[in-house]
Every structure is written in structure tokens, then in C-alpha cells.
Amino acid sequence: MKYNEARHKFIQSWGTLGSSWGISKTMAQVHAVLLLSSKALNQDEIMDTLQISRGNASMSLKSLMEWGLIYKEFIPGERKEYYIAEKDAWRIATQVAQERSKRELLPVIHMLDQIKEVKDTTATKSDIKELQNVTNDILSFAKRSDKMLSTFVKAEKNTFFNKILKLFK
Amino acid sequence: MKYNEARHKFIQSWGTLGSSWGISKTMAQVHAVLLLSSKALNQDEIMDTLQISRGNASMSLKSLMEWGLIYKEFIPGERKEYYIAEKDAWRIATQVAQERSKRELLPVIHMLDQIKEVKDTTATKSDIKELQNVTNDILSFAKRSDKMLSTFVKAEKNTFFNKILKLFK
DNA sequence: TTGTATTTTCAATAATTAATGAAAATAAAA
DNA sequence: TTTTATTTTCATTAATTATTGAAAATACAA
Structure with missing residues (x-):
């Protein structure tokens, strides 16, 4: 070529x-x-x-x-x-991931935090239950993902995590 | 609310x-x-x-x-x-990640594999060098990411990885 | 200052992507 | 079979997103 x-x-x-x-x-x-x-x-x-x-x-x-x-x-x-x-592939990836998290993940986390406070007597028990189950699951997952991302971002500087990262190489 | x-x-x-x-x-x-x-x-x-x-x-x-x-x-x-x-947050995330990898990551990996074979006497040494450096770095990163994704997909079934995942909780 | 090079903004336009709805295809019931 | 219910397809239309280019703003030099 x-x-x-x-x-x-x-x-x-x-x-x-x-x-x-x-x-x-x-x-x-x-x-x-x-x-x-x-x-x-x-x-x-x-x-x-x-x-x-x-x-x-x-x-x-x-x-x-x-x-x-x-x-x-x-x-x-x-x-x-x-x-x-920026030419370092790892940096490119973490920069993009961080920026996307800021723009996409955080608004969703905010929305889910609001939704947790549903107080409603007119809706059915099972509807409310399902809403709470789903939002709680997604919320804890989203928060964990965000924490995981920060961990990865800091990983370069951290010998312990570099060892874990090597598992994927 | x-x-x-x-x-x-x-x-x-x-x-x-x-x-x-x-x-x-x-x-x-x-x-x-x-x-x-x-x-x-x-x-x-x-x-x-x-x-x-x-x-x-x-x-x-x-x-x-x-x-x-x-x-x-x-x-x-x-x-x-x-x-x-599908209501399990982990499954939703891995399904989306896998599908996106198939659609986005694999075409890039394929392109980069092709580009590795640059043979050209008309272009300058430094241009070719830069192209090879960048593509090699991104290629190895992309392949590693893909491997990492499969590891995560399998992680649920694997006690060892469950322990690692707990580090992020 | 005033003039000139350079960058940014933004309304207008183009290109892309998503949604509609009616017709065609499919599947089940009579 | 034929009839009826249901789903899918796809050309048209609508909505969204990206691009242009000229005018405004900025930065530097004389």
C-alpha cells in the first residue's frame, strides 16, 4: 500500500x-x-x-x-x-471516556437521584416497585462505572493497578 | 415527585x-x-x-x-x-459494549492491520515513521481493549474477577 | 493610535439521520 | 382455501446535526 x-x-x-x-x-x-x-x-x-x-x-x-x-x-x-x-492511545481513550462520562453519565445519575423520591398514592404498588428496582440498579451501576473510570484514569501512576492492567494484555 | x-x-x-x-x-x-x-x-x-x-x-x-x-x-x-x-444493568452494559465493539472497534482494527503494510519510496521517512508509530500504538491498544471487553463479559461467571470487580465498588 | 493578519462567531444552507404511514408480506383463524 | 389480524418494509417527509462563508472580534505590528 x-x-x-x-x-x-x-x-x-x-x-x-x-x-x-x-x-x-x-x-x-x-x-x-x-x-x-x-x-x-x-x-x-x-x-x-x-x-x-x-x-x-x-x-x-x-x-x-x-x-x-x-x-x-x-x-x-x-x-x-x-x-x-495527544498521541498516546491510553491518554486519548481516558480523555474521551472522561469527557463522555461528564456529558452523559452524570446527567443520568442526577436524574436517577431525583427519581428515587417518588411518593405517589395514585399509582399502583407494582408500578412504583418496578420503577424503584430499575432506577436503583442502574444508579448503583452508573456510580460504580464512574468510580471505575476514575480508578483507570489514575491507574498509570499506580503500580498496583498497572499489575492488574497487565492481566488484560 | x-x-x-x-x-x-x-x-x-x-x-x-x-x-x-x-x-x-x-x-x-x-x-x-x-x-x-x-x-x-x-x-x-x-x-x-x-x-x-x-x-x-x-x-x-x-x-x-x-x-x-x-x-x-x-x-x-x-x-x-x-x-x-433485559433488566440487569451489568448485562445491558456488556451487551451494548459488545455490539458497539463489533460495529466500531473491529472495522478500525481491520483498517489498521491493512495499513501496517505501507511500502512506499516516494513518501518521506519521517512521514512513514509517524504513520507506523501511531497505527501500531492504536492497534495494540484496540486489540487489548477488545480482549479486556471479552474478559469483562465472562467476569460474572468467574470468582477471581468478581473479586477484582469488587475493588471498584 | 491605525492597519493588517488571524481567529471566532453565527445565520443561512446543506447533508445526514430518523419517523411516518400506506402498501406488501406474513401468520393465524375460519 | 379465504378472511382477518399483525408485522415489516420502504419511499416520502420531517427533524436534527454539520458545514459554510462572510462579518465581527481579536491580536499583533507599525
């Missing part, structure tokens, strides 16, 4: 994968371009490579910064802003 | 959460309705509860079956088909 073909495939697939993470296709493609670059790139270079509009490039770079997946790099004598990608 | 309000909140939030799983909003709402029901429901009951069209209900039920999140229940003397939801 030729380099350009491989590069193109990687960028396309990364875009597709991104869409299923709650990251827009373009945003993931911008990340891919930066991942494959050994030097920092500016907005115009990215616009040019992916043939996207200025606005789109600006938005995508901004979101990627918020997700903690890319960083700005200051280049002396340059007026433009340059970007580099 | 009143039962109906709580129920409504749960269904709405479950729908929102679903959209960020790669499951359509309606599909997740149908799942929520079944989760909260102590008895099996038929398609008309679901259409009525969620005020959705026949076609949409049919499609959503079909997809939920494919994701392994609901089951058909045969009711003697009834012509209609009845459905019940």
Missing part, C-alpha cells in the same frame, strides 16, 4: 469512529491529521489538507482543545497558532 | 443517553418503557405509550432484539407478540 492511500484510509476511518463517540466526523479527521503529523500544524494547513471551511476548522480545533485531545504549540516568530495532537 | 413525572423523566433521559450510544432515541425510549414495565408489552401498547408510528415501533423493536436488549415472550392464546426487557 502507498503512503497516501494508507494516510487517507486512516483519516477516513478515524472520522467514522469519531462519529460514534459523540465527536463530529470533521473533528475526528482533524485529530487524525494531527496524529499523523510529526510537526505542529496551523489552521490553514488543516483546512487545506481536509478541504474544509475556515469556520469548520476553527470549531473543530476548539472542540478538540476542550476534549483535551490536542494542544497549542507556540512557535517563535510565527503569528499563526500551531497545534499538536 | 409523582410516579408519572418520574416515569416520564426516566424515559426521556434514557432516550438522550441512547442517542450517545449509537442507539436511536426512540429505540432507547422503547427500551425504557419495557424496563419500567413489570409485564410484557405488545407493539400497540408501546406505540400508544410513546405516541410513535407503527413503522417506527416495528423498527425499534427489531433493533433492540438485534442488540440483545429485549426478548419476545410468548403468551398463550394471544396472537400479538409481547416483549420484555
Whole structure:
């Protein structure tokens, strides 16, 4: 396979994968371009490579910064802003997981906490029972998942967990 | 909070959460309705509860079956088909994770395996190097994640892993 | 300051994805 | 069989989400 073909495939697939993470296709493609670059790139270079509009490039770079997946790099004598990608797979995964947890898991935990306080005399006992069973189960599972995620995020620094992680290698 | 309000909140939030799983909003709402029901429901009951069209209900039920999140229940003397939801939080999570892995992780693994064979004399050494570094790292990470997922799926049956899982509680 | 390069915002538009509903297919009863 | 109930499919339509591009804002230099 030729380099350009491989590069193109990687960028396309990364875009597709991104869409299923709650990251827009373009945003993931911008990340891919930066991942494959050994030097920092500016907005115009990215616009040019992916043939996207200025606005789109600006938005995508901004979101990627918020997700903690890319960083700005200051280049002396340059007026433009340059970007580099986080390239460590483990960091990419934990950053995405943390951001998604914040956006998706926490709202659900909040909703379930509210629902716990159902007081209603008009509804049937079995309906209320089922609601409470389901919400309690999901709530404890969601909280456990969130705790587990923080544990994994800290795992790099922790020798004990590194040993556990090796079990999966 | 009143039962109906709580129920409504749960269904709405479950729908929102679903959209960020790669499951359509309606599909997740149908799942929520079944989760909260102590008895099996038929398609008309679901259409009525969620005020959705026949076609949409049919499609959503079909997809939920494919994701392994609901089951058909045969009711003697009834012509209609009845459905019940998987209610165990751990099972729901592993089913979703497995299905997503199949749809998202495996295509990426396949792409990365292809890319490993870049042979190109026209591209620069450093570009090829960077492509190989990134793809190799992500590939080994993706494969490890997939292995980890299967381990978790089997974990219920395994006392040793149950002990590890307790670390996160 | 004032001028110029660069980035960001956001209303308009395009592209994508989901939902409808009627027709076709299937399955059970008469 | 034929009739009736039920489910599925899929072209059309609606809703949602992403992208553009020009104007506004910002940042730097003269």
C-alpha cells in the first residue's frame, strides 16, 4: 500500500469512529491529521489538507482543545497558532471516556437521584416497585462505572493497578 | 415527585443517553418503557405509550432484539407478540459494549492491520515513521481493549474477577 | 493610535439521520 | 382455501446535526 492511500484510509476511518463517540466526523479527521503529523500544524494547513471551511476548522480545533485531545504549540516568530495532537492511545481513550462520562453519565445519575423520591398514592404498588428496582440498579451501576473510570484514569501512576492492567494484555 | 413525572423523566433521559450510544432515541425510549414495565408489552401498547408510528415501533423493536436488549415472550392464546426487557444493568452494559465493539472497534482494527503494510519510496521517512508509530500504538491498544471487553463479559461467571470487580465498588 | 493578519462567531444552507404511514408480506383463524 | 389480524418494509417527509462563508472580534505590528 502507498503512503497516501494508507494516510487517507486512516483519516477516513478515524472520522467514522469519531462519529460514534459523540465527536463530529470533521473533528475526528482533524485529530487524525494531527496524529499523523510529526510537526505542529496551523489552521490553514488543516483546512487545506481536509478541504474544509475556515469556520469548520476553527470549531473543530476548539472542540478538540476542550476534549483535551490536542494542544497549542507556540512557535517563535510565527503569528499563526500551531497545534499538536495527544498521541498516546491510553491518554486519548481516558480523555474521551472522561469527557463522555461528564456529558452523559452524570446527567443520568442526577436524574436517577431525583427519581428515587417518588411518593405517589395514585399509582399502583407494582408500578412504583418496578420503577424503584430499575432506577436503583442502574444508579448503583452508573456510580460504580464512574468510580471505575476514575480508578483507570489514575491507574498509570499506580503500580498496583498497572499489575492488574497487565492481566488484560 | 409523582410516579408519572418520574416515569416520564426516566424515559426521556434514557432516550438522550441512547442517542450517545449509537442507539436511536426512540429505540432507547422503547427500551425504557419495557424496563419500567413489570409485564410484557405488545407493539400497540408501546406505540400508544410513546405516541410513535407503527413503522417506527416495528423498527425499534427489531433493533433492540438485534442488540440483545429485549426478548419476545410468548403468551398463550394471544396472537400479538409481547416483549420484555433485559433488566440487569451489568448485562445491558456488556451487551451494548459488545455490539458497539463489533460495529466500531473491529472495522478500525481491520483498517489498521491493512495499513501496517505501507511500502512506499516516494513518501518521506519521517512521514512513514509517524504513520507506523501511531497505527501500531492504536492497534495494540484496540486489540487489548477488545480482549479486556471479552474478559469483562465472562467476569460474572468467574470468582477471581468478581473479586477484582469488587475493588471498584 | 491605525492597519493588517488571524481567529471566532453565527445565520443561512446543506447533508445526514430518523419517523411516518400506506402498501406488501406474513401468520393465524375460519 | 379465504378472511382477518399483525408485522415489516420502504419511499416520502420531517427533524436534527454539520458545514459554510462572510462579518465581527481579536491580536499583533507599525
